[in-house]
Amino acid sequence: MKQHLITDRKTNKNILGCYFMTVQNLGKFAKQIYLKGRNEMEKTGNPIMKAHSSGVEPEMFRVLTPDGEMIEAIDGKIDKSLMLKMYESMLLLRTFDRKSINLQRQGRIGTYAPFEGQEASQAGSALALSAGDWMFPTYRDHGAAIIHGQELYRVFLYWMAHFDGSICPEGKRILPPSVPIATQMVHAVGTAWASKLKGEKNVSIAYFGDGATSEGDFHEALNFAGVYKTPTIFFCQNNGYAISVPFEKQSASKTISQRAAAYDIHGVRVDGNDIFAVWMTVKEAVERALKGEGPTLIEAITFRYGAHTTADNPNIYRDQDEISTFWRENRDPITRLRKYLNKEGHWNEEQEELVLKQFNELIDAHLKKAEAYPKSDPLEMFNHVYAEETWHLKEQKQELNQILRKGGKK
């Protein structure tokens, strides 16, 4: 289990704390919470729980309980301003996500992959990065991309199927969402490897889901990263389902983080709905990577409240109402942090209203920008296939151009 531990260097204390105790060794209070949670989860048929034949939930690093109680010392690592940034980031993402689903229903964007419920994983991980770090998201990680600097209108453009929706701001290293599963993980090995060779102090982070861990590229990426000790962070959001397939059908492994042991790299399992825990885990992984200690595999336990995409119907493969209600009511990442911030006197209703209003305006402004953005010219399809156009492309572009002119559509 040693590779799973996160150690606070200042106090030399294992900050994973009680999560490495057996359930028998838990304090009475912790045990009550633990068992209560477990029973609730089992009742709702949560596949993440069901997968464990032992009936004992594998250890998971958690700082804030779902009720907003701080159970692990953060040792001043997260100050008030960062806490507020975390909270506001999650609010922004949720507002954006809900808006996007509505836009899809109105036919203003295409098929959309929602991430509601996973805001702590996405915002928490992205906030732990530096501006120049390489990010390899999937189609469900635009939340992380936004927090890392991708502009909202670009994300809208992407889902509107506009060519320019995959461009990231100048100087940023946010790659377009990877559609083929797990394939981007090896790219994050390569960019990190180059950073290491060039002596640049940057990490590369690859996002992926639990389904990706069945792919060959998951194995190849972890293995390569281990061999070359690349500063790569493999950030898995285990939301329990790969479209319809629950994790218990995906793998006999009890956890994803345990796979790290096979590659002799660091592996951490973290409560993906606890933004403090996510941020601390990723921060630790970044520090370790930059010290030359190699990659980290992080498994963030989370849940997507909604469908796989707007074209998916989750009622077919799970008791959608019950399970999503359970997670919303008992595990929500935003509610959890709000409870903590309220208790600490850092946040109130008024602030919430004000910020939400600002975010709605911001998102609307970006939507307006995206909708006013010049439509893709059909001839654009011939650009950037190669740095220099081949004769085929020149002629085919010409051919389409003539058709467009004749049809008067251009």
Add this chain to the structure above:
Amino acid sequence: MMGKNLTMLQAITEALDQMLGHDDRVMILGEDIGVNGGVFRATEGLYEKYGKDRVVDTPLAESGIIGSAIGLALNGMLPIVEIQFLAFIYPGFEQLVSHAARMRYRTRGQFGVPLVIRTPYGAGIRGPELHSESVETFFAHTPGLKVVAPSNPYDAKGLLISALEDPDPVIFLEPTKLYRAFKEEVPDEMYRIPIGQAKVVQEGSDLTIFAWGAMLREALNAAKRIEAEKGWKCEVVDLRTLYPLDRDAIVQSIKKTGRALIVHEAHKTAGLGAEIISIINDEALIYLKAPIKRVTGFDVPVPPFTIEDHYLPTVDRVKQGIVETLSF
């Protein structure tokens, strides 16, 4: 201009050596390419000269190799990947097709993947199963990739240097059968042969033979014998680049000879021969005096080496094709 007599393999090694010496961003990655110098010895001596960080013995995983090379290229390196045999590229095919070929397109030019994949290809070396394929069509069919196949030491060096300097991914197919088949004068300096340019290897007036890679020798030998036997003069064009094809060279030669024969060891159906016929159809149909003939590998998996010579186009089959075309 100083030069040396080198085999194709030596010319490739020399090109790699010079590129590593010329630019710190160049890295070579592959299976057994470091200490072992590659299964064909194409990287011999380079590990000792440039070290383990630049001549990298990778784990045995083609997707991992190509995928991490994509990342290296994104972040400013110039990776040259060796895939041990062309048929071993399949696990990395998704990385090539879904990522390397599309990165520039998806990011509207923001990120490119300057990557070279070198791989021995072709039959006739008495190889075990899946060591002899000639599936250049897969790559030529993929927008975003360029495909190069030299047929001699001089071209191999010049094309490899051009491939490395190309901003887009290039599949560099090395005809295994020709690796050590003959030597020729190769200049010492770093020179370039432009990608996309075919070469008229032998001038002629009666018929044009289009070929590339190992089939060049079959084409030239058949042309020589047919001239001796019948007095017909064949023009032989080495395409050298398979995407983008040198259309001008193809058309120009047809305008001159009016007859064409295409020789490739790849399977016939959807082989590049069909593409060449299509170019001639589009651009030079009225110059044709006879239907265009293809002499190719058959539409079967490359068979066991005991009978592989019957799969491959032979000089006799090429000669027969010439006779049929010229007696039409």
